[in-house]
Amino acid sequence: MSATSGSPWTAPGARLLVTGGAGFIGSQFVRQILARSDGTRITVLDKLTYAGSEANLEPVRADAEQAGRLRFIKGDIADASVVEQLVADADAVVNFAAESHVDRSILDPEAFLVTGVIGVHVLLEACRRESERVSSGLRPSAQRFVQVSTDEVYGSVETGQSLETDALAPRSPYSAAKAAGELLAMSYHVTYGIDVVVTRGSNTYGPYQHPEKLIPLFVTNALQDLPLPLYGDGLQRRDWLHVADHAGAVEHVLRHGVAGEIYNAPAGIELPNREVVRRILEATDRPWSLVRTVEDRPGHDRRYAMDGSKIEALGWRASVGFDDGLARTVEWFRANEAWWRTARSGDWDAYYARQYGARLAESRATEAG
Ligand code: NAD
Numbered sequence: 001m002s003a004t005s006g007s008p009w010t011a012p013g014a015r016l017l018v019t020g021g022a023g024f025i026g027s028q029f030v031r032q033i034l035a036r037s038d039g040t041r042i043t044v045l046d047k048l049t050y051a052g053s054e055a056n057l058e059p060v061r062a063d064a065e066q067a068g069r070l071r072f073i074k075g076d077i078a079d080a081s082v083v084e085q086l087v088a089d090a091d092a093v094v095n096f097a098a099e100s101h102v103d104r105s106i107l108d109p110e111a112f113l114v115t116g117v118i119g120v121h122v123l124l125e126a127c128r129r130e131s132e133r134v135s136s137g138l139r140p141s142a143q144r145f146v147q148v149s150t151d152e153v154y155g156s157v158e159t160g161q162s163l164e165t166d167a168l169a170p171r172s173p174y175s176a177a178k179a180a181g182e183l184l185a186m187s188y189h190v191t192y193g194i195d196v197v198v199t200r201g202s203n204t205y206g207p208y209q210h211p212e213k214l215i216p217l218f219v220t221n222a223l224q225d226l227p228l229p230l231y232g233d234g235l236q237r238r239d240w241l242h243v244a245d246h247a248g249a250v251e252h253v254l255r256h257g258v259a260g261e262i263y264n265a266p267a268g269i270e271l272p273n274r275e276v277v278r279r280i281l282e283a284t285d286r287p288w289s290l291v292r293t294v295e296d297r298p299g300h301d302r303r304y305a306m307d308g309s310k311i312e313a314l315g316w317r318a319s320v321g322f323d324d325g326l327a328r329t330v331e332w333f334r335a336n337e338a339w340w341r342t343a344r345s346g347d348w349d350a351y352y353a354r355q356y357g358a359r360l361a362e363s364r365a366t367e368a369g
């Protein structure tokens with residue numbers, strides 16, 4: 001029997017508040033759950049930063065039955081006046097909202113802290129108020145809070161695989177903010193008895209991913225025959241999790257996770273960046289000569305790798321293979337040029353010049369393999 005069967009967030013007609021639900025993984029979670037037509041109702045609270053877009057929820061809007069179970073609110077998780085009522089109306093809160101790009105955290109860290117720490121705190125305070133209402137008989141049942149975290153909180157893992165019990169050693173402003181957010185969430189479980197679960201997913205890829213990240217950047221650059229800026233020696237290693245699997249892991253922990261527990265969500269597909277790039281070039285039918293070696297990311301984590309035994313014991317494991325997942329992702333980007341051209345507009349050129357201008361000017365050709 002699952003740890004939380006019979007809870008309101010697993011019952012038919014459950015009301016979920018999904019923060020950051022217009023972003024890459026959050027929107028997949030929303031699309032995936034609403035497409036099942038099991039009566040679940042979702043409110044998305046999203047600030048619509050450069051990374052979020054209501055277009056990511058179009059497939060839901062296109063289906064009247066699903067659209068009827070979605071409410072979209074543009075707003076900030078750090079704004080208590082918006083958050084309080086939305087949390088009060090929910091059976092569970094699933095927090096995807098974050099500034100998510102490591103390179104941008106190196107350029108401008110502050111927004112990462114405001115959303116990743118203060119924003120999480122505001123959500124948790126609203127949950128605390130609701131738990132007091134349960135204690136005083138004003139609310140029938142407790143809520144669950146799911147904090148979507150990352151393997152980056154372990155820092156660079158030279159050998160072996162991180163266990164949930166390992167010490168945290170984040171090394172970028174992004175991962176430090178993520179570590180702070182999940183520590184804060186767990187502190188609300190210990191101190192106030194809030195039902196908190198945390199997921200730590202690995203590097204995610206798939207449709208609707210903002211083109212600032214490695215795979216969509218290199219795919220959309222390759223499709224335009226633009227240079228592919230590979231940081232340092234390109235031998236950094238990541239574990240590649242398809243977005244459908246990541247969203248599935250978060251839902252599995254929402255439904256079956258034990259309160260106060262943390263769950264790694266790995267794919268078990270560890271590859272050096274050079275190999276990922278080689279496969280992108282193969283899938284886009286472009287030559288290796290597009291690849292340029294550029295100055296490395298400061299503090300670049302060499303490797304992430306997690307042990308997945310705990311979530312496997314809970315009944316979840318990743319199912320999408322990398323070649324299949326990448327082929328479908330490239331296909332999606334080929335078919336959705338208008339989507340990625342919009343994502344590569346607005347502040348994109350200024351960001352690209354700041355992040356890559358000098359790097360590409362000083363770049364050199366990269367030996368294949
Ligand atoms: P994303 O950048 O695509 O989406 C983030 C969403 O949050 C956007 O829609 C944005 O508008 C929204 N947002 C940002 N600040 C907000 C605020 N203050 N209030 C409300 N909404 C806000 O990110 P993603 O890749 O989908 O990541 C989602 C979550 O998963 C993040 O918490 C991230 O740390 C975590 N994660 C991501 C990966 C990955 O590889 N992408 C891996 C592990 C964990």
Ligand code: DAU
Nearest residue numbers: 100101102150151152202203212213214229230231236273
């Ligand atoms: O591991 C989980 C994390 O994965 C998430 O928590 C983050 O939100 C997500 O952005 C991602 O972080 P990374 O820094 O690993 O992802 P990114 O796509 O930025 O980079 C992947 C690897 O590719 C990394 O070693 C840096 C390298 N890279 C990236 C870019 C954007 C390049 O060599 N060149 C690039 O231009």
